[in-house]
Amino acid sequence: MFATVLGVIPESEAREYVLQRCATLPEQRSVLADAIGTVLAESVVAGEDVPPFANSAVDGYAVRAADVAGAEAAPVELDVIDEVAAGAASSATVGEGQAIRIMTGAPMPAGADACVMVEDTERLDGGSRVRIGRAVEAGAAIRGVGDDVHVGTTLFEPGAIITPSVAGVLASVNAREVLVVRRATVAVLSTGDELVDDGSPLQPGQIRESNKTMLVGMVREAGCDVVDHGVVRDDEAALEATLRHAADTCDAIVTSGGVSMGDYDVVKAVLSRIADMRWMQIAIKPAKPFAFGLLTASDGRQVPVFGLPGNPVSSLVSFELFARPALRRMMGHTVIDRPTVEAIADEPLQRRPDGKTHYVRVRGGFGPDGRVHVRSVGGQGSHQLAATAAANGFAVVVDGDGVPPSGTVPVILLSVV
Ligand code: AMP
């Protein structure tokens, strides 16, 4: 007992141990559609102006501003000499007393220096003339060359996350392929003879598998590709074969179960033998047991293995605190953690001193005072996933007597509150 307590390490030590051993994945060229969610590994300089030509911001008429200067006092009538839609160009030149019907995005015709929106006009003579009811200044409703992006501008630096809008900008300057940090492919498996995942009736002692289903989703949400390796029985040969195959085909492995002190903890037995593992007891609750190490693949790659505990809530917390930041680091992210805010506990978050930091699952949101307010989601047992599933934050309740009502507490935000 004493030995176990002495072996307990602070969370920061476990985190550092993991992060130091998770190297950034190689860079690769990627087409934009596949690059969304990855991290850019090069600077991107705009090779083109956006827009590439001056064009109309409205559906209406391209005019000479000087011709319509008096339109506020008395409407002005102009001859409509041509029509131009987006994707076309007019070869006509707008002269004095003339206009060209123009659609949004169509190039500005020569001679015109402003556009009037169709709502401020009236079609006359079947469209051959137009009455303009509003004066506009030169340049009105025109989108100039390079208004959005100037050629030669450095748009993005290495480390930028390729969000959908960033991908849109890259597409707009014809950067169809970019150098990115490879997205991690992560193997997920759960272990335990008691686990049933095929819908069959539960026999005595059996339970439904839940962790793998959850972890597959969490890995995907972290931005990785997932390979589901299913439920592996508490059988050393089967587990070794699965782990070796996973190491050969993936960038990281996430297991659940079998990492604590039980006699049938075969994950521990197998990984101790085939990988360079550290078996940890961490001063947190839940998720005290955790294992991390490197399994050498056939091609010599050192594949990180995250051995998460089997209790579902522990699995979730362990993934959040250790695996998610590490996977994000592997994929080149500079911000690897969720945001933490100083929140107000609208109810006491009681606890007793036990040498551990408690990650209390809470639900909260912004109050009228602009602060985040939280309450416990209820059942805090490491087997009570149903309560935890309602949480959108972890209150970090340090060792001691807890947080009094209306006291402040750091909260890791799992989703926007
Ligand atoms: P273990 O870490 O394997 O000792 O498991 C700890 C507890 O978590 C036991 O009650 C297991 O039955 C349960 N457990 C382990 N793996 C899973 C899983 N994949 N889904 C649901 N419960 C699990």
Ligand code: MG
């Ligand atoms: Mg087990």
